[in-house]
Structure formats: structure tokens, C-alpha cells
Amino acid sequence: xxxxxxxxxxxxxxxxxxxxxxxxxxxxxxxxxxxxxxxxxxxxxxxxxxxxxxxxxxxxxxxxxxxxxxxxxxxxxxxxxxxxxxxxxxxxxxxxxxxxxxxxxxxxxxxx
Amino acid sequence: xxxxxxxxxxxxxxxxxxxxxxxxxxxxxxxxxxxxxxxxxxxxxxxxxxxxxxxxxxxxxxxxxxxxxxxxxxxxxxxxxxxxxxxxxxxxxxxxxxxxxxxxxxxxxxxxxx
Numbered sequence: 642x643x644x645x646x647x648x649x650x651x652x653x654x655x656x657x658x659x660x661x662x663x664x665x666x667x668x669x670x671x672x673x674x675x676x677x678x679x680x681x682x683x684x685x686x687x688x689x690x691x692x693x694x695x696x697x698x699x700x701x702x703x704x705x706x707x708x709x710x711x712x713x714x715x716x717x718x719x720x721x722x723x724x725x726x727x728x729x730x731x732x733x734x735x736x737x738x739x740x741x742x743x744x745x746x747x748x749x750x751x752x753x
Numbered sequence: 754x755x756x757x758x759x760x761x762x763x764x765x766x767x768x769x770x771x772x773x774x775x776x777x778x779x780x781x782x783x784x785x786x787x788x789x790x791x792x793x794x795x796x797x798x799x800x801x802x803x804x805x806x807x808x809x810x811x812x813x814x815x816x817x818x819x820x821x822x823x824x825x826x827x828x829x830x831x832x833x834x835x836x837x838x839x840x841x842x843x844x845x846x847x848x849x850x851x852x853x854x855x856x857x858x859x860x861x862x863x864x865x866x867x
């Protein structure tokens with residue numbers, strides 16, 4: 642019930658293309674769904690997050706799409722750039738718990 | 754704010770030695786998390802504190818691992834004795850629920866046990 646499943650494990654996209662990473666969860670009590678971006682040698686950094694009362698959130702080239710009935714959410718990176726090459730983690734948090742459950746991560750490579 | 758500060762950045766130690774990792778969370782954040790990251794196992798939650806009190810230590814691998822948070826601005830993760838399989842990057846993160854649940858991670862400590 643606490644698991645968050647992330648796919649694909651790795652992704653290669655051409656510069657200018659759209660990168661899509663998917664996550665699925667089981668526990669309907671989760672109420673906060675963040676995405677983190679991690680560059681080599683650095684800690685994960687909060688990129689964008691959504692709550693289940695909205696179906697989409699956009700910040701610049703990054704968009705989260707949220708499907709509550711399917712218990713799925715995804716990260717879309719528009720006009721992908723080589724500088725977006727990193728590992729991306731989805732996560733899900735329970736109300737007031739503070740503790741997040743992380744997906745296994747997706748390594749994105751954007752080719753010039 | 755300087756963010757979450759971890760020290761040391763790198764640690765190389767011999768098997769059997771004691772290792773202490775340190776973390777200073779962001780001021781005002783009342784939850785602190787210790788994670789371990791390896792290629793094989795990804796990000797693993799070891800323990801987390803809320804208001805300096807350990808809430809969930811079910812991820813601590815064994816008794817060789819211990820963590821403390823003596824005050825709101827400092828936490829330690831200790832491994833005694835260390836083993837080669839403990840080699841990993843250890844991250845500390847803090848957050849300030851309720852209202853926002855996003856974590857701020859430190860830069861990590863890369864531990865190598867030889």
C-alpha cells in the first residue's frame with residue numbers, strides 16, 4: 642500500500658523532444674505528489690509538486706498530470722534540453738506525516 | 754538560508770571503524786530524514802525525526818546504525834562498526850509539515866568502507 646512504482650527506469654530523448662515519466666500508487670490516502678531532480682554528485686532537489694484536487698500543474702517546461710481515478714501521475718518535460726539530463730524521482734506523502742515514499746528513479750538522457 | 758548542511762562530504766574508513774555523519778537542517782524545519790542511496794537499492798529511508806523525536810527507524814539496517822537529534826539544529830548518524838556493504842551516499846533532508854511536504858536535501862556524504 643505504501644509503494645510507488647515508477648517507469649521507465651531509463652529514458653533517452655532528443656533535444657527538443659518531450660520526456661514523459663510515469664508513476665503509479667496504491668494508497669488513496671496520499672495527498673501530496675512531488676517530483677525531484679537529481680544531478681550526479683548532488684542531492685535530489687524538489688522540482689514540482691501537485692495535490693490530488695487538481696489534474697495538472699505547470700511550471701515552465703515541466704508539467705505534472707494527475708489521474709486520481711487511475712492512481713497515476715506523470716511528469717512531462719517539454720522541449721527537453723541536454724541540461725535536463727538527470728535522475729528524476731516521483732514521491733507520494735501521507736497527510737501530516739511528513740514522510741514521503743519514493744519511486745525507484747528514472748535516468749533521463751537528452752541527446753543534443 | 755544555506756540549506757541542509759551535511760558533513761563530511763566524503764569519508765573513507767576502514768572496516769570496523771566508527772563513522773559519524775552530521776546534518777544541520779534548515780532553520781524552522783521540524784522534520785528530518787536520513788536516506789541511503791545505492792545503485793542497487795535506490796533511495797532508502799533509514800530514520801526520520803519529528804520535533805527531534807525519532808518517529809520511524811524501521812529502515813535502519815541493523816544495530817550497528819544509530820541516529821540522534823539532540824536539538825532542532827543538529828543530527829548525527831553513526832555506524833559502529835562499519836562494514837564494506839555500508840558504502841553508499843547518505844543524504845539528510847528536512848521539511849516543515851504541515852502546509853508543505855517538499856523535502857530539502859543536503860549534498861550528501863559519500864561513504865567508502867574499505
